[in-house]
Amino acid sequence: MTGPAVPVGRPTATQAPRSVRALLDRFLIGSNGAIFVALVVLIVAFWLASPNGAFLSSLNVRAMILAASSVLVVAVGVTFVLIAGQLDLSIGSVLVLSGVVGIKVMTSLVDAGLGDAVAIAVGCLVVLLVGLACGVVNGLITVRLRIPSFIVTLGTLSIALGIAQLISVGPLSQQVPGAMNDTIGRGALLGIVPWPAVIAISVAFVGWVVLSQTTLGLACYAVGSNREAARRAGLPIGRLMILVFAIVGVCAGIAAIIDMSRFTTVSVAGYTNTALAAIAAVIIGGTSLFGGRGTITGTVVGTSIPVVLLSGLVILRVDPFWQNIVIGTMLIVAVAFDQLQRERISRGLTGGPAPEPTPPTDPGIPGESSAPAGGPGPD
């Protein structure tokens, strides 16, 4: 499902590609393709370099998948937001707030004598609703007050964190019921695929379907590509904006559920870097910071790279701080690549031949005095 058949951001033909070369060309031109190659090279290199191929041992693969799962969920939401031309810096705080509220709800329900199952179910629902609410608030403020979402979410980043800190000081034990850790946190589907991974893959799949297959996905690309054009096409811009923020909010909630299950609690101070790391991963995966372009497959690759790097470096006993340096560099390269590509296109270097003459319909009598009206020529 996550092959190169996700042609939305860099729209390509799914219908009969003309040649293998064209296909390759298309694949490598998108930073998507290049980054995928980079990921494969990394994996193979670490595998070969690690003692006994320990890098690809089932234990390590499982550990990497677990480490990637909650980041991936957040990154899927971020992909929607970036494609729609917006930014959300508040995700980490929203994750913390929804988690803290959820744990409060769960512990009070358990204290009230309800069973673990009920407490967990209601608690998870509350987590998702808090995430949703935060997203809707971000969207509403951005749309109604016409403030750049960068600023709005910088504000709500601080507000949500503050509320979470206020809530989390208290006598209650800040832990989810043990059953949540035993099932979602440490269990696995059919005893093989860890539940966090199942959740993350499902979220990514749904995100892929919505973005690449539905008219809603097209609308996200259109809004991010040219907001005014989308408005004139009759798209409900305001509602779309609120929706993408709602999506990323719910994603933050889902990520909170994953982390709460795995670690039995949510560390209030542990997510200050989440939003920026997710944005970096998504951009490394080929989504444009300027909106209009991007894919969920790219995001899957972009989120995998930091995880693979960290794990590989640890196994090879290289100082893991190198991961930060490499990721930072890749981020800059990815954006530079995107920028370069835009410039090349706008200068027409990668474009097709110049204005193709339409088939002649009349004898070539030069037009009367009809010089093209003094408008700007093709840029």
Added chain:
Amino acid sequence: MHEATLLTATGLRKAFGHVQALRGVDLRIHEGEILGLIGDNGAGKSTLIGCLSGVIRPDTGSIIVDGQDVTFEGPHDARAHGIETVYQDLALAPDLEPAINLYLGREIVRPGILGRLRFADRGAMRREAATRLTQLGIDLPRLDRPVSYLSGGQRQAVAIARALIWARRLLLLDEPTAALGVRQSRMVHDVIRRVRDQGVTVVLISHNMADVLALTDRVVAMRLGSVAATFHTAEATADDLVAAITGSRAA
């Protein structure tokens, strides 16, 4: 003579901050005519078109279509009345391919239950777009690339095609041939006549007096946000039009 009125605008005013873009414009568009709209840069032509296409909300004034007072809440409402526009800035999404641009907001969806879930049918849109573009004589090198890969003239062709495909009552063209070559311009002119013959009314903004004289039935000249003069094209000369635009002679 065309007598039935398709659209009447009365007392349209629009200010952008301190700039009075429209200072009380009255305009009548006759059913089935090609109406030229001329005026210097900044005269308010595009603003007027924006009001008629629902993109700009006039500060005051009314728009009556088919004898019914309409208030366009947005482009959607104007489209619902069969009004389509080629904007001066084209208003295309550069990251999306031409086919998607043609159908944006009115996508073809997959058949069956997927369609009810709003799954887009890209293939159908591509095929349909290819057919329509060919019918209009528009030849793009590749249909599977984003609009950003197209030349200025090709983009203009896509914008024109979109309006032509959907227009049922009124086609608003804001300098539609500004970026086109001679032959492409002539094709567009042919298409404009053809569309009119099929019963669609056309408003054409142009700075090219020869085009305006050749194509239109009537001409409205705007100056400084007001209608300066109205002509029957058959009775007007290029000098008359230029005089009305520049205000060197009261018409």
